Amino acid sequence: MSRVRSIRRFLLSGILALVSLSLAVSGLIGYLEANHEMEELFDARLAQSARITNQLLSRYLKQRGELPSNGAVYQEWEQAVPADPHQEKRSFSQLGRDNEFTPYGHEFEHNLYFQLLNEQGTILLRSPNAPEQPLTTLERGFNSETKDHHEWRTFTLYNEDEQTWLIVAERDDERGELASKMATLTMLPLFITLPFLLGLLWWLVTRGLAPLNQLTQAIGERHPANLSPLNLAIKAEELTPLVSEINRLMHTLADTIEREKQFTNEAAHELRTPLAVLRIHSENALAAEDDASREQALRKMLLALDRSDRLIRQLLTQARIDNQQAPALGKLDLSLLLQGTLATLAPIALRKDLQLSLEGDEHLQVMGQAMLLDLMFGNLIDNALRYTQVGGEVAVVITQEGNRVRVDVRDNGPGIPTAALSRLCERFFRVNPQQGDGVGLGMAIVQRIVQLHGADLDIHNRPEGGLEVSVLLPAPPRPA
Numbered sequence: 001m002s003r004v005r006s007i008r009r010f011l012l013s014g015i016l017a018l019v020s021l022s023l024a025v026s027g028l029i030g031y032l033e034a035n036h037e038m039e040e041l042f043d044a045r046l047a048q049s050a051r052i053t054n055q056l057l058s059r060y061l062k063q064r065g066e067l068p069s070n071g072a073v074y075q076e077w078e079q080a081v082p083a084d085p086h087q088e089k090r091s092f093s094q095l096g097r098d099n100e101f102t103p104y105g106h107e108f109e110h111n112l113y114f115q116l117l118n119e120q121g122t123i124l125l126r127s128p129n130a131p132e133q134p135l136t137t138l139e140r141g142f143n144s145e146t147k148d149h150h151e152w153r154t155f156t157l158y159n160e161d162e163q164t165w166l167i168v169a170e171r172d173d174e175r176g177e178l179a180s181k182m183a184t185l186t187m188l189p190l191f192i193t194l195p196f197l198l199g200l201l202w203w204l205v206t207r208g209l210a211p212l213n214q215l216t217q218a219i220g221e222r223h224p225a226n227l228s229p230l231n232l233a234i235k236a237e238e239l240t241p242l243v244s245e246i247n248r249l250m251h252t253l254a255d256t257i258e259r260e261k262q263f264t265n266e267a268a269h270e271l272r273t274p275l276a277v278l279r280i281h282s283e284n285a286l287a288a289e290d291d292a293s294r295e296q297a298l299r300k301m302l303l304a305l306d307r308s309d310r311l312i313r314q315l316l317t318q319a320r321i322d323n324q325q326a327p328a329l330g331k332l333d334l335s336l337l338l339q340g341t342l343a344t345l346a347p348i349a350l351r352k353d354l355q356l357s358l359e360g361d362e363h364l365q366v367m368g369q370a371m372l373l374d375l376m377f378g379n380l381i382d383n384a385l386r387y388t389q390v391g392g393e394v395a396v397v398i399t400q401e402g403n404r405v406r407v408d409v410r411d412n413g414p415g416i417p418t419a420a421l422s423r424l425c426e427r428f429f430r431v432n433p434q435q436g437d438g439v440g441l442g443m444a445i446v447q448r449i450v451q452l453h454g455a456d457l458d459i460h461n462r463p464e465g466g467l468e469v470s471v472l473l474p475a476p477p478r479p480a
Contacts, residue, residue, distance in 0.1 A: 038179035050168035071123040117165040211236040227254040277304045314441040329367045360398030366473040376449040379442040380409045388413035412466040
């Protein structure tokens with residue numbers, strides 16, 4: 001059995017996953033970009049420090065009067081720190097709250113090194129802790145080298161006056177650590193706000209699905225017999241079509257149940273009469289004293305059985321088409337369909353010596369369902385044949401009227417009283433119950449099939465006598 005999926009859980013997990021992934025990707029991109037920008041900033045600082053250092057060392061060498069020759073350490077590069085640095089802690093507290101700050105500068109100052117070399121590449125002067133070997137080749141500009149198991153980022157300047165090379169360098173691991181720390185601090189607010197954002201999204205989704213929960217509760221609390229329209233206190237644009245369709249379904253279901261109740265009551269009422277007649281004729285057959293009386297009673301029983309059989313078949317047909325909704329309509333050749341219907345009913349016409357004809361345009365097409373249309377025209381023609389006197393005439397005429405096809409079923413029988421025309425399609429209504437063996441469901445079936453096809457039905461007496469029933473069916477759309 002497949003597991004039922006929760007819309008709330010799907011939305012929440014999907015949104016949380018997408019937001020987390022988006023923030024993670026954004027954070028990673030931001031971190032890499034910030035780290036790259038920090039590296040460029042450090043390179044710019046390194047170049048600037050090289051030029052300042054070059055000026056300072058030029059003054060220093062002029063004051064000294066001679067170039068050092070043994071790779072001496074330039075002690076003035078770092079300021080001496082007093083024995084008790086806490087004595088000036090109060091006055092320096094305004095510089096910041098980071099532990100790297102001291103009253104004499106910043107800890108990161110120790111990350112900068114320099115080497116002063118002559119044209120032969122011999123180190124003349126260097127900063128404290130700088131390597132004793134040249135860090136890079138004597139070429140102007142930036143470079144990256146590996147010395148003493150460390151990666152170095154260098155910037156080299158050439159002093160034409162003193163004919164010296166100045167290499168200013170930073171250890172790459174130290175500057176990388178600093179760049180990563182600064183980039184991480186830049187991204188930190190983003191990740192701090194992530195839990196609050198996810199919590200807000202959780203609340204919004206739960207709040208947004210509240211009308212759905214209300215709809216579920218409203219339906220769950222209803223009694224099965226309560227088919228009145230739903231009326232939610234919370235209006236939601238997305239749920240309005242769903243509620244409308246549920247209300248439409250309830251209305252249709254209520255109509256169907258009401259029709260079934262009416263149909264059941266009417267059927268029960270109509271079935272009582274033929275059953276009572278069958279019982280009477282059965283009793284008469286049992287009580288008959290001679291064969292002639294018994295045979296007469298049995299023949300009457302057969303007539304009653306035929307009428308009961310017709311009634312049951314009509315009841316089943318009525319029930320079937322009452323519950324049918326929007327049948328699939330296709331193109332039909334109406335002439336061929338009516339020819340088949342007339343061929344089926346021809347024996348009735350022959351028994352009553354009636355003239356049965358099909359007139360009008362041939363091969364006209366309509367949009368319909370063959371089984372239903374055959375049932376409809378069968379009922380109309382059968383009624384005309386049953387209520388037309390012996391030697392009469394029944395004609396079926398087909399004509400085209402614009403985008404519809406008209407079918408007229410005409411007879412020259414007695415017609416129908418004008419007052420009864422409006423009730424002719426009512427269930428179990430018969431103009432003359434004593435005439436014929438009908439059950440009063442044929443025209444109700446015809447009217448329902450007309451409705452299912454979106455057609456029109458017209459019933460009127462002919463001026464020359466007889467009845468005419470007209471059905472206007474939709475024709476297929478013509479190609480442009």
